Amino acid sequence: MNRTTLLNWVLPIAILLGAAAPHSHAATLSGQVVKVADGDTVTVLAQNGTRYRVRFLGIDAPEKNQTFGQDSRQNLDRLVYRKQVTVDYNGNDRYGRIVGKVLLDGKNINLEQIKSGCAWYYRHYAKDVAPADRKAYEAAEDAAKSAKLGLWKDASPTPPWDFRASERKAADTSGRHGRH
Numbered sequence: 023m024n025r026t027t028l029l030n031w032v033l034p035i036a037i038l039l040g041a042a043a044p045h046s047h048a049a050t051l052s053g054q055v056v057k058v059a060d061g062d063t064v065t066v067l068a069q070n071g072t073r074y075r076v077r078f079l080g081i082d083a084p085e086k087n088q089t090f091g092q093d094s095r096q097n098l099d100r101l102v103y104r105k106q107v108t109v110d111y112n113g114n115d116r117y118g119r120i121v122g123k124v125l126l127d128g129k130n131i132n133l134e135q136i137k138s139g140c141a142w143y144y145r146h147y148a149k150d151v152a153p154a155d156r157k158a159y160e161a162a163e164d165a166a167k168s169a170k171l172g173l174w175k176d177a178s179p180t181p182p183w184d185f186r187a188s189e190r191k192a193a194d195t196s197g198r199h200g201r202h
Contacts, residue, residue, distance in 0.1 A: 139172020
């Protein structure tokens with residue numbers, strides 16, 4: 023096989039396989055949800071007795087002290103608390119939490135949170151989300167907005183990433199004033 027043939031066939035296939043790799047899950051965790059911290063974080067008790075904090079991949083729910091934060095947490099609690107789930111994941115975030123897709127009897131709970139208007143599709147991390155899930159998350163968010171479900175009842179809800187940034191800015195400002 024000459025070099026041109028190799029580049030024309032092998033290279034595009036390798037690129038396609040490489041592009042697909044981040045979207046396939048590397049590990050699976052199964053266990054019972056024993057705590058719902060907020061609308062996108064739970065604690066799963068694995069069969070070996072280990073507790074794992076799990077952050078939902080591709081979604082961002084309102085913070086607990088943010089408008090609709092408690093409603094989002096309660097919706098997730100209703101969906102998964104004390105139930106057996108499976109988490110498909112690739113790794114952990116900077117806080118040590120597993121980041122993955124949570125499934126209950128095959129149902130994508132990340133998607134359910136978006137569908138019910140309890141979370142945003144977190145586009146900042148779209149590259150980490152499987153293409154089919156990206157499309158489903160976008161469509162679910164659009165449908166929830168149109169139907170004014172959950173947080174979309176508010177004409178202009180503040181995304182959690184903006185809320186966190188304003189909280190950090192306020193803390194920085196008050197911290198500076200406190201030192202003078």
